Amino acid sequence: MPHSSRDTPEGAGWGNSQLGTYKSLMPARVEKLSWLNPRTLWAARNGVLASWFGDPTGRTRSRWVEQAVAAGAPPDAIVRRTDADHFSFMVIGDTGEGDDPQYAVIPGFLKVSQGTDFAVLASDVIYPVGSTDDYGTKFFRPYQNYPAPIYAIPGNHDWYEGLQGFMRVFCGAPPAAPAARPRPLTRAWLRSLLWHAPGSTDEHRLAQARALRSEPSQQAVQPGPYWAVDAGPIRIIGIDTGLLGTLDAEQGRWLREVSRGDRRKILVTGSPLYVDGEHHPCAIEGGGTVDAIVRDPENHYVAAIGGDIHNYQRYPVRVSGGRTIQYVVAGGGGAFMHATHTVPRVSVAGVTEHDFRCYPLRGDSLAFYSRLYGHRLRMPRFFTLTEAEALAVVAERLGVPPVRAQGEAVRVTRRIRLVASLLGAGRRPDRKARFRLPVRKLYTQLFSPGSATYSPPFFKCFLRLDVTPAAIRLRCHSATGTLDHELDPPVEDEVTIPLS
Structure with missing residues (x-):
């Protein structure tokens, strides 16, 4: 396989x-x-x-x-x-x-x-x-x-x-x-x-x-x-x-x-x-x-x-x-x-994060959108996250182990956390939402990501x-x-x- x-x-x-x-x-x-x-x-x-x-x-x-x-x-x-x-x-x-x-x-x-x-x-x-x-x-x-x-x-x-x-x-x-x-x-x-x-x-x-x-x-x-x-x-x-x-x-x-x-x-x-x-x-x-x-x-x-x-x-x-x-x-x-990285830690109808499955993985979704926003806003050095960085910060924000095994450990920096927060990366239900860019409702209605991903x-x-x-x-x-x-x-x- x-x-x-x-x-x-x-x-x-x-x-x-x-x-x-x-x-x-x-x-x-x-x-x-x-x-x-x-x-x-x-x-x-x-x-x-x-x-x-x-x-x-x-x-x-x-x-x-x-x-x-x-x-x-x-x-x-x-x-x-x-x-x-x-x-x-x-x-x-x-x-x-x-x-x-x-x-x-x-x-x-x-x-x-x-x-x-x-x-x-x-x-x-x-x-x-x-x-x-x-x-x-x-x-x-x-x-x-x-x-x-x-x-x-x-x-x-x-x-x-x-x-x-x-x-x-x-x-x-x-x-x-x-x-x-x-x-x-x-x-x-x-x-x-x-x-x-x-x-x-x-x-x-x-x-x-x-x-x-x-x-x-x-x-x-x-x-x-x-x-x-x-x-x-x-x-x-x-x-x-x-x-x-x-x-x-x-x-x-x-x-x-x-x-x-x-x-x-x-x-x-x-x-x-x-x-x-x-x-x-x-x-x-x-x-x-x-x-x-x-x-x-x-x-x-x-x-x-x-x-x-x-x-x-x-x-x-x-x-x-x-x-x-x-x-x-x-x-x-x-x-x-x-985006899937905007999905918070799952707890609905008895379904927990352990039971939930999604594709793309939240980390891959965040990496994808970070590149997209970096291109759209002409700030690639600030916004762009590697897939390993995105996977690590999503795991940190959700309080769960990374889904995909990492090679070397990734240090989650202040910039990585800020980008993840701005892009609405999934959060734990007990944490209040802060300012974030419109990655789901407004952004995906008006700026089709498909237009930038060929x-x-x-x-x-x-x-x-x-x-x-x-x-x-x-x-x-x-x-x-x-x-x-x-x-x-x-x-x-x-x-x-x-x-x-």
Whole structure:
């Protein structure tokens, strides 16, 4: 087994490793997505408008579902596959920036996915606004050589054009009829004045893109933006959390219905239920939460996998009846990296730092961001930390031993501590927060780190799940952009989930 980031710096992708072959897969011209561009921010305005003037995605989703059922989709939105009791599938989240970090995942993904029966994309298939015209370079081209079907759930970015591209590609739906005009001088009317509407589709361009995944073995038409897949001994349920990370009442009723029964279940969601050391149960319109459904022993969930946050995290939460549910964040499939070094020492729902897993390691995340800020602020000598310095100061701030064995001991200096504090490195819960730069919320919304990282390591990841009647083996593989990791993608985390 190759070294992972938990073993050596080279396993994390640091050093002078040979560049991978992923660039040969990319189109000749690649648009470098920047969240500093006013045009990008303006096109992605619908999430802000929904939070100000009310969220219309529930009604829009209902129209899409009605249209799909009228066209022949199963009313219960369940895909019934004929997989054997032993089968495998892939999960990869937040993929579609269409640049180096996304394509760097592909060689390792294709290597690890050999023999799998299908794949699931968890949230944000296309950035920045889910446009149909972007699917060629951000979906069909990257995954053209994956021989099996791909199912998907939308993220908030796929909703910025009313889910038009997503429904067209994954559900075979024609453009939806326009919604009724709202009454003047209402909140909905004010929202409609500024709302970003879907653009027209270049049909020739879409047909050319579809040709890249045209083999019969690659085809699957899913019943809508939310669905369930019965495969072997398990049911995989994908939910659509829309623009604001919640469920409408109609989808909530459906989720309660398809969650019943003895079949073991895995939830795939665009809004993770545990992330960054916090619990986000996901509200359902009209009452209740998604996590209450997942925890209900009558529903037999064994895992909940969420996208949206662009890294890997795992929380094994013990619930009633002595069961353990694996709550996983798996959004590292291609978009810019969200920091892990800002995650405080974990103590949530009985999960401790000893149980918690993340990728990239907090020290590697801090080293990455220190280089990024050093470049952005033109202060590389002050901000830049070596991976060993970053690992040591994170361990000191959390009060835990370093995850990766060090060579020579690192002396943590006043400068190192100051940089770690400014960049929000994880702290112990009993310590008060001080001033820090906006490494999570503001920075990652406005300054996409992907725009500054077109050379390894990228710290991307994807999951492979191998299912038998007795258990599911879940493995998180890394993708750094180096050749050795393309040839043999390291395993960053592995857990066996019993089904008995």
